[in-house]
Amino acid sequence: MDAQRWLEQFERELIRRKLPPLYVERLLSELSDHLFDSLEDPMSTDAKDLRSLVQRVGTPHEVASSAALEHRRAHICRRHPIVSFVLLPLVALPLLWAGSLFVLIALAKAFGLETGGEGVGSAIGHWARVNAPLVSLAMLIVPIGVAAFVFCRIAARSDVTWKWTLAACGILAIVGGMAMVNIVMPGAANKGTVMFGMGLGMRPTEAQLAQFALPLDIAALAIWRQVAHRQRGLAG
């Protein structure tokens, strides 16, 4: 088997194992350099005997098996993509919402904006009442954006295919798009309330559309960057 045929067979073995294209390109590039270095190296005995060279490098099947094994070992997300990019987003978003609600309540208490608090009639209290819808939206959309960004980063770092990036952000879009929150700031005569719910009517609100679109936009940007990075890698 000559070096070119070895590389072609190796590529087929890697593709058969469904390794990410970027990883396949990287391996092919380095193994190609390795084979040609061996053939060109005047000090190497491999240069004289191609069969010996292939024996030393390993068969395409052996090297591809090793690559698949190491690739799975490299990152926990690669080993468990369903947990990492399907189940984890489902859990992460409610936790982040709970965290943002906690921060909101803590801030309200810090400024004396709880029911009967001294800050209710102040300028901050007035600002909070006027901007309550904006605060509601921020409380929902910031965690969605943070979660989408984090999952895209994890996907990029663990070198999984773009489908997992899309899966994670798709789930965040669906769950995030269904969330609704209504904050009523305490006034002189009324108690402050925070109502949180999930649901989707025939006509989603503008806020829900934004909550749905944001993770998908972040995913599109991440996938575009991943593709651009791959093209740079191939060109470089």
Next chain:
Amino acid sequence: MTARKSNPAFLNGVPEMLILELLSHRPMYGYQLVQSIKTATGGGLEFGQGCVYPILHRLESQGILRASRQSVGGRNRFVYCLTKKGQAQRAATVSSWQRIVTAVEHVLQGGERGRTAVA
């Protein structure tokens, strides 16, 4: 790395240790590293050379190695070097290995029967 038939199965993890040790001396690209392993071991260990690359990639994604593209010998190559985490990993791996070697040698040389050699 898939060990060749000439190496026993308990050598799992040894190629990784050799890679860390050799890269602690100087950054190298794949072919250089394979040649260094060959030279440093006096040809005593036989590994599928192609299987070094998947290990390098895993170590890189674990933050143990850093790869950068450099033009070497007219080719644009991935040159690997140890990170701080890699230096710590190398020290830990070498220390464990030396402890194991000492313990096994102790047993093979017929040392104190019935007493635990490894602390």
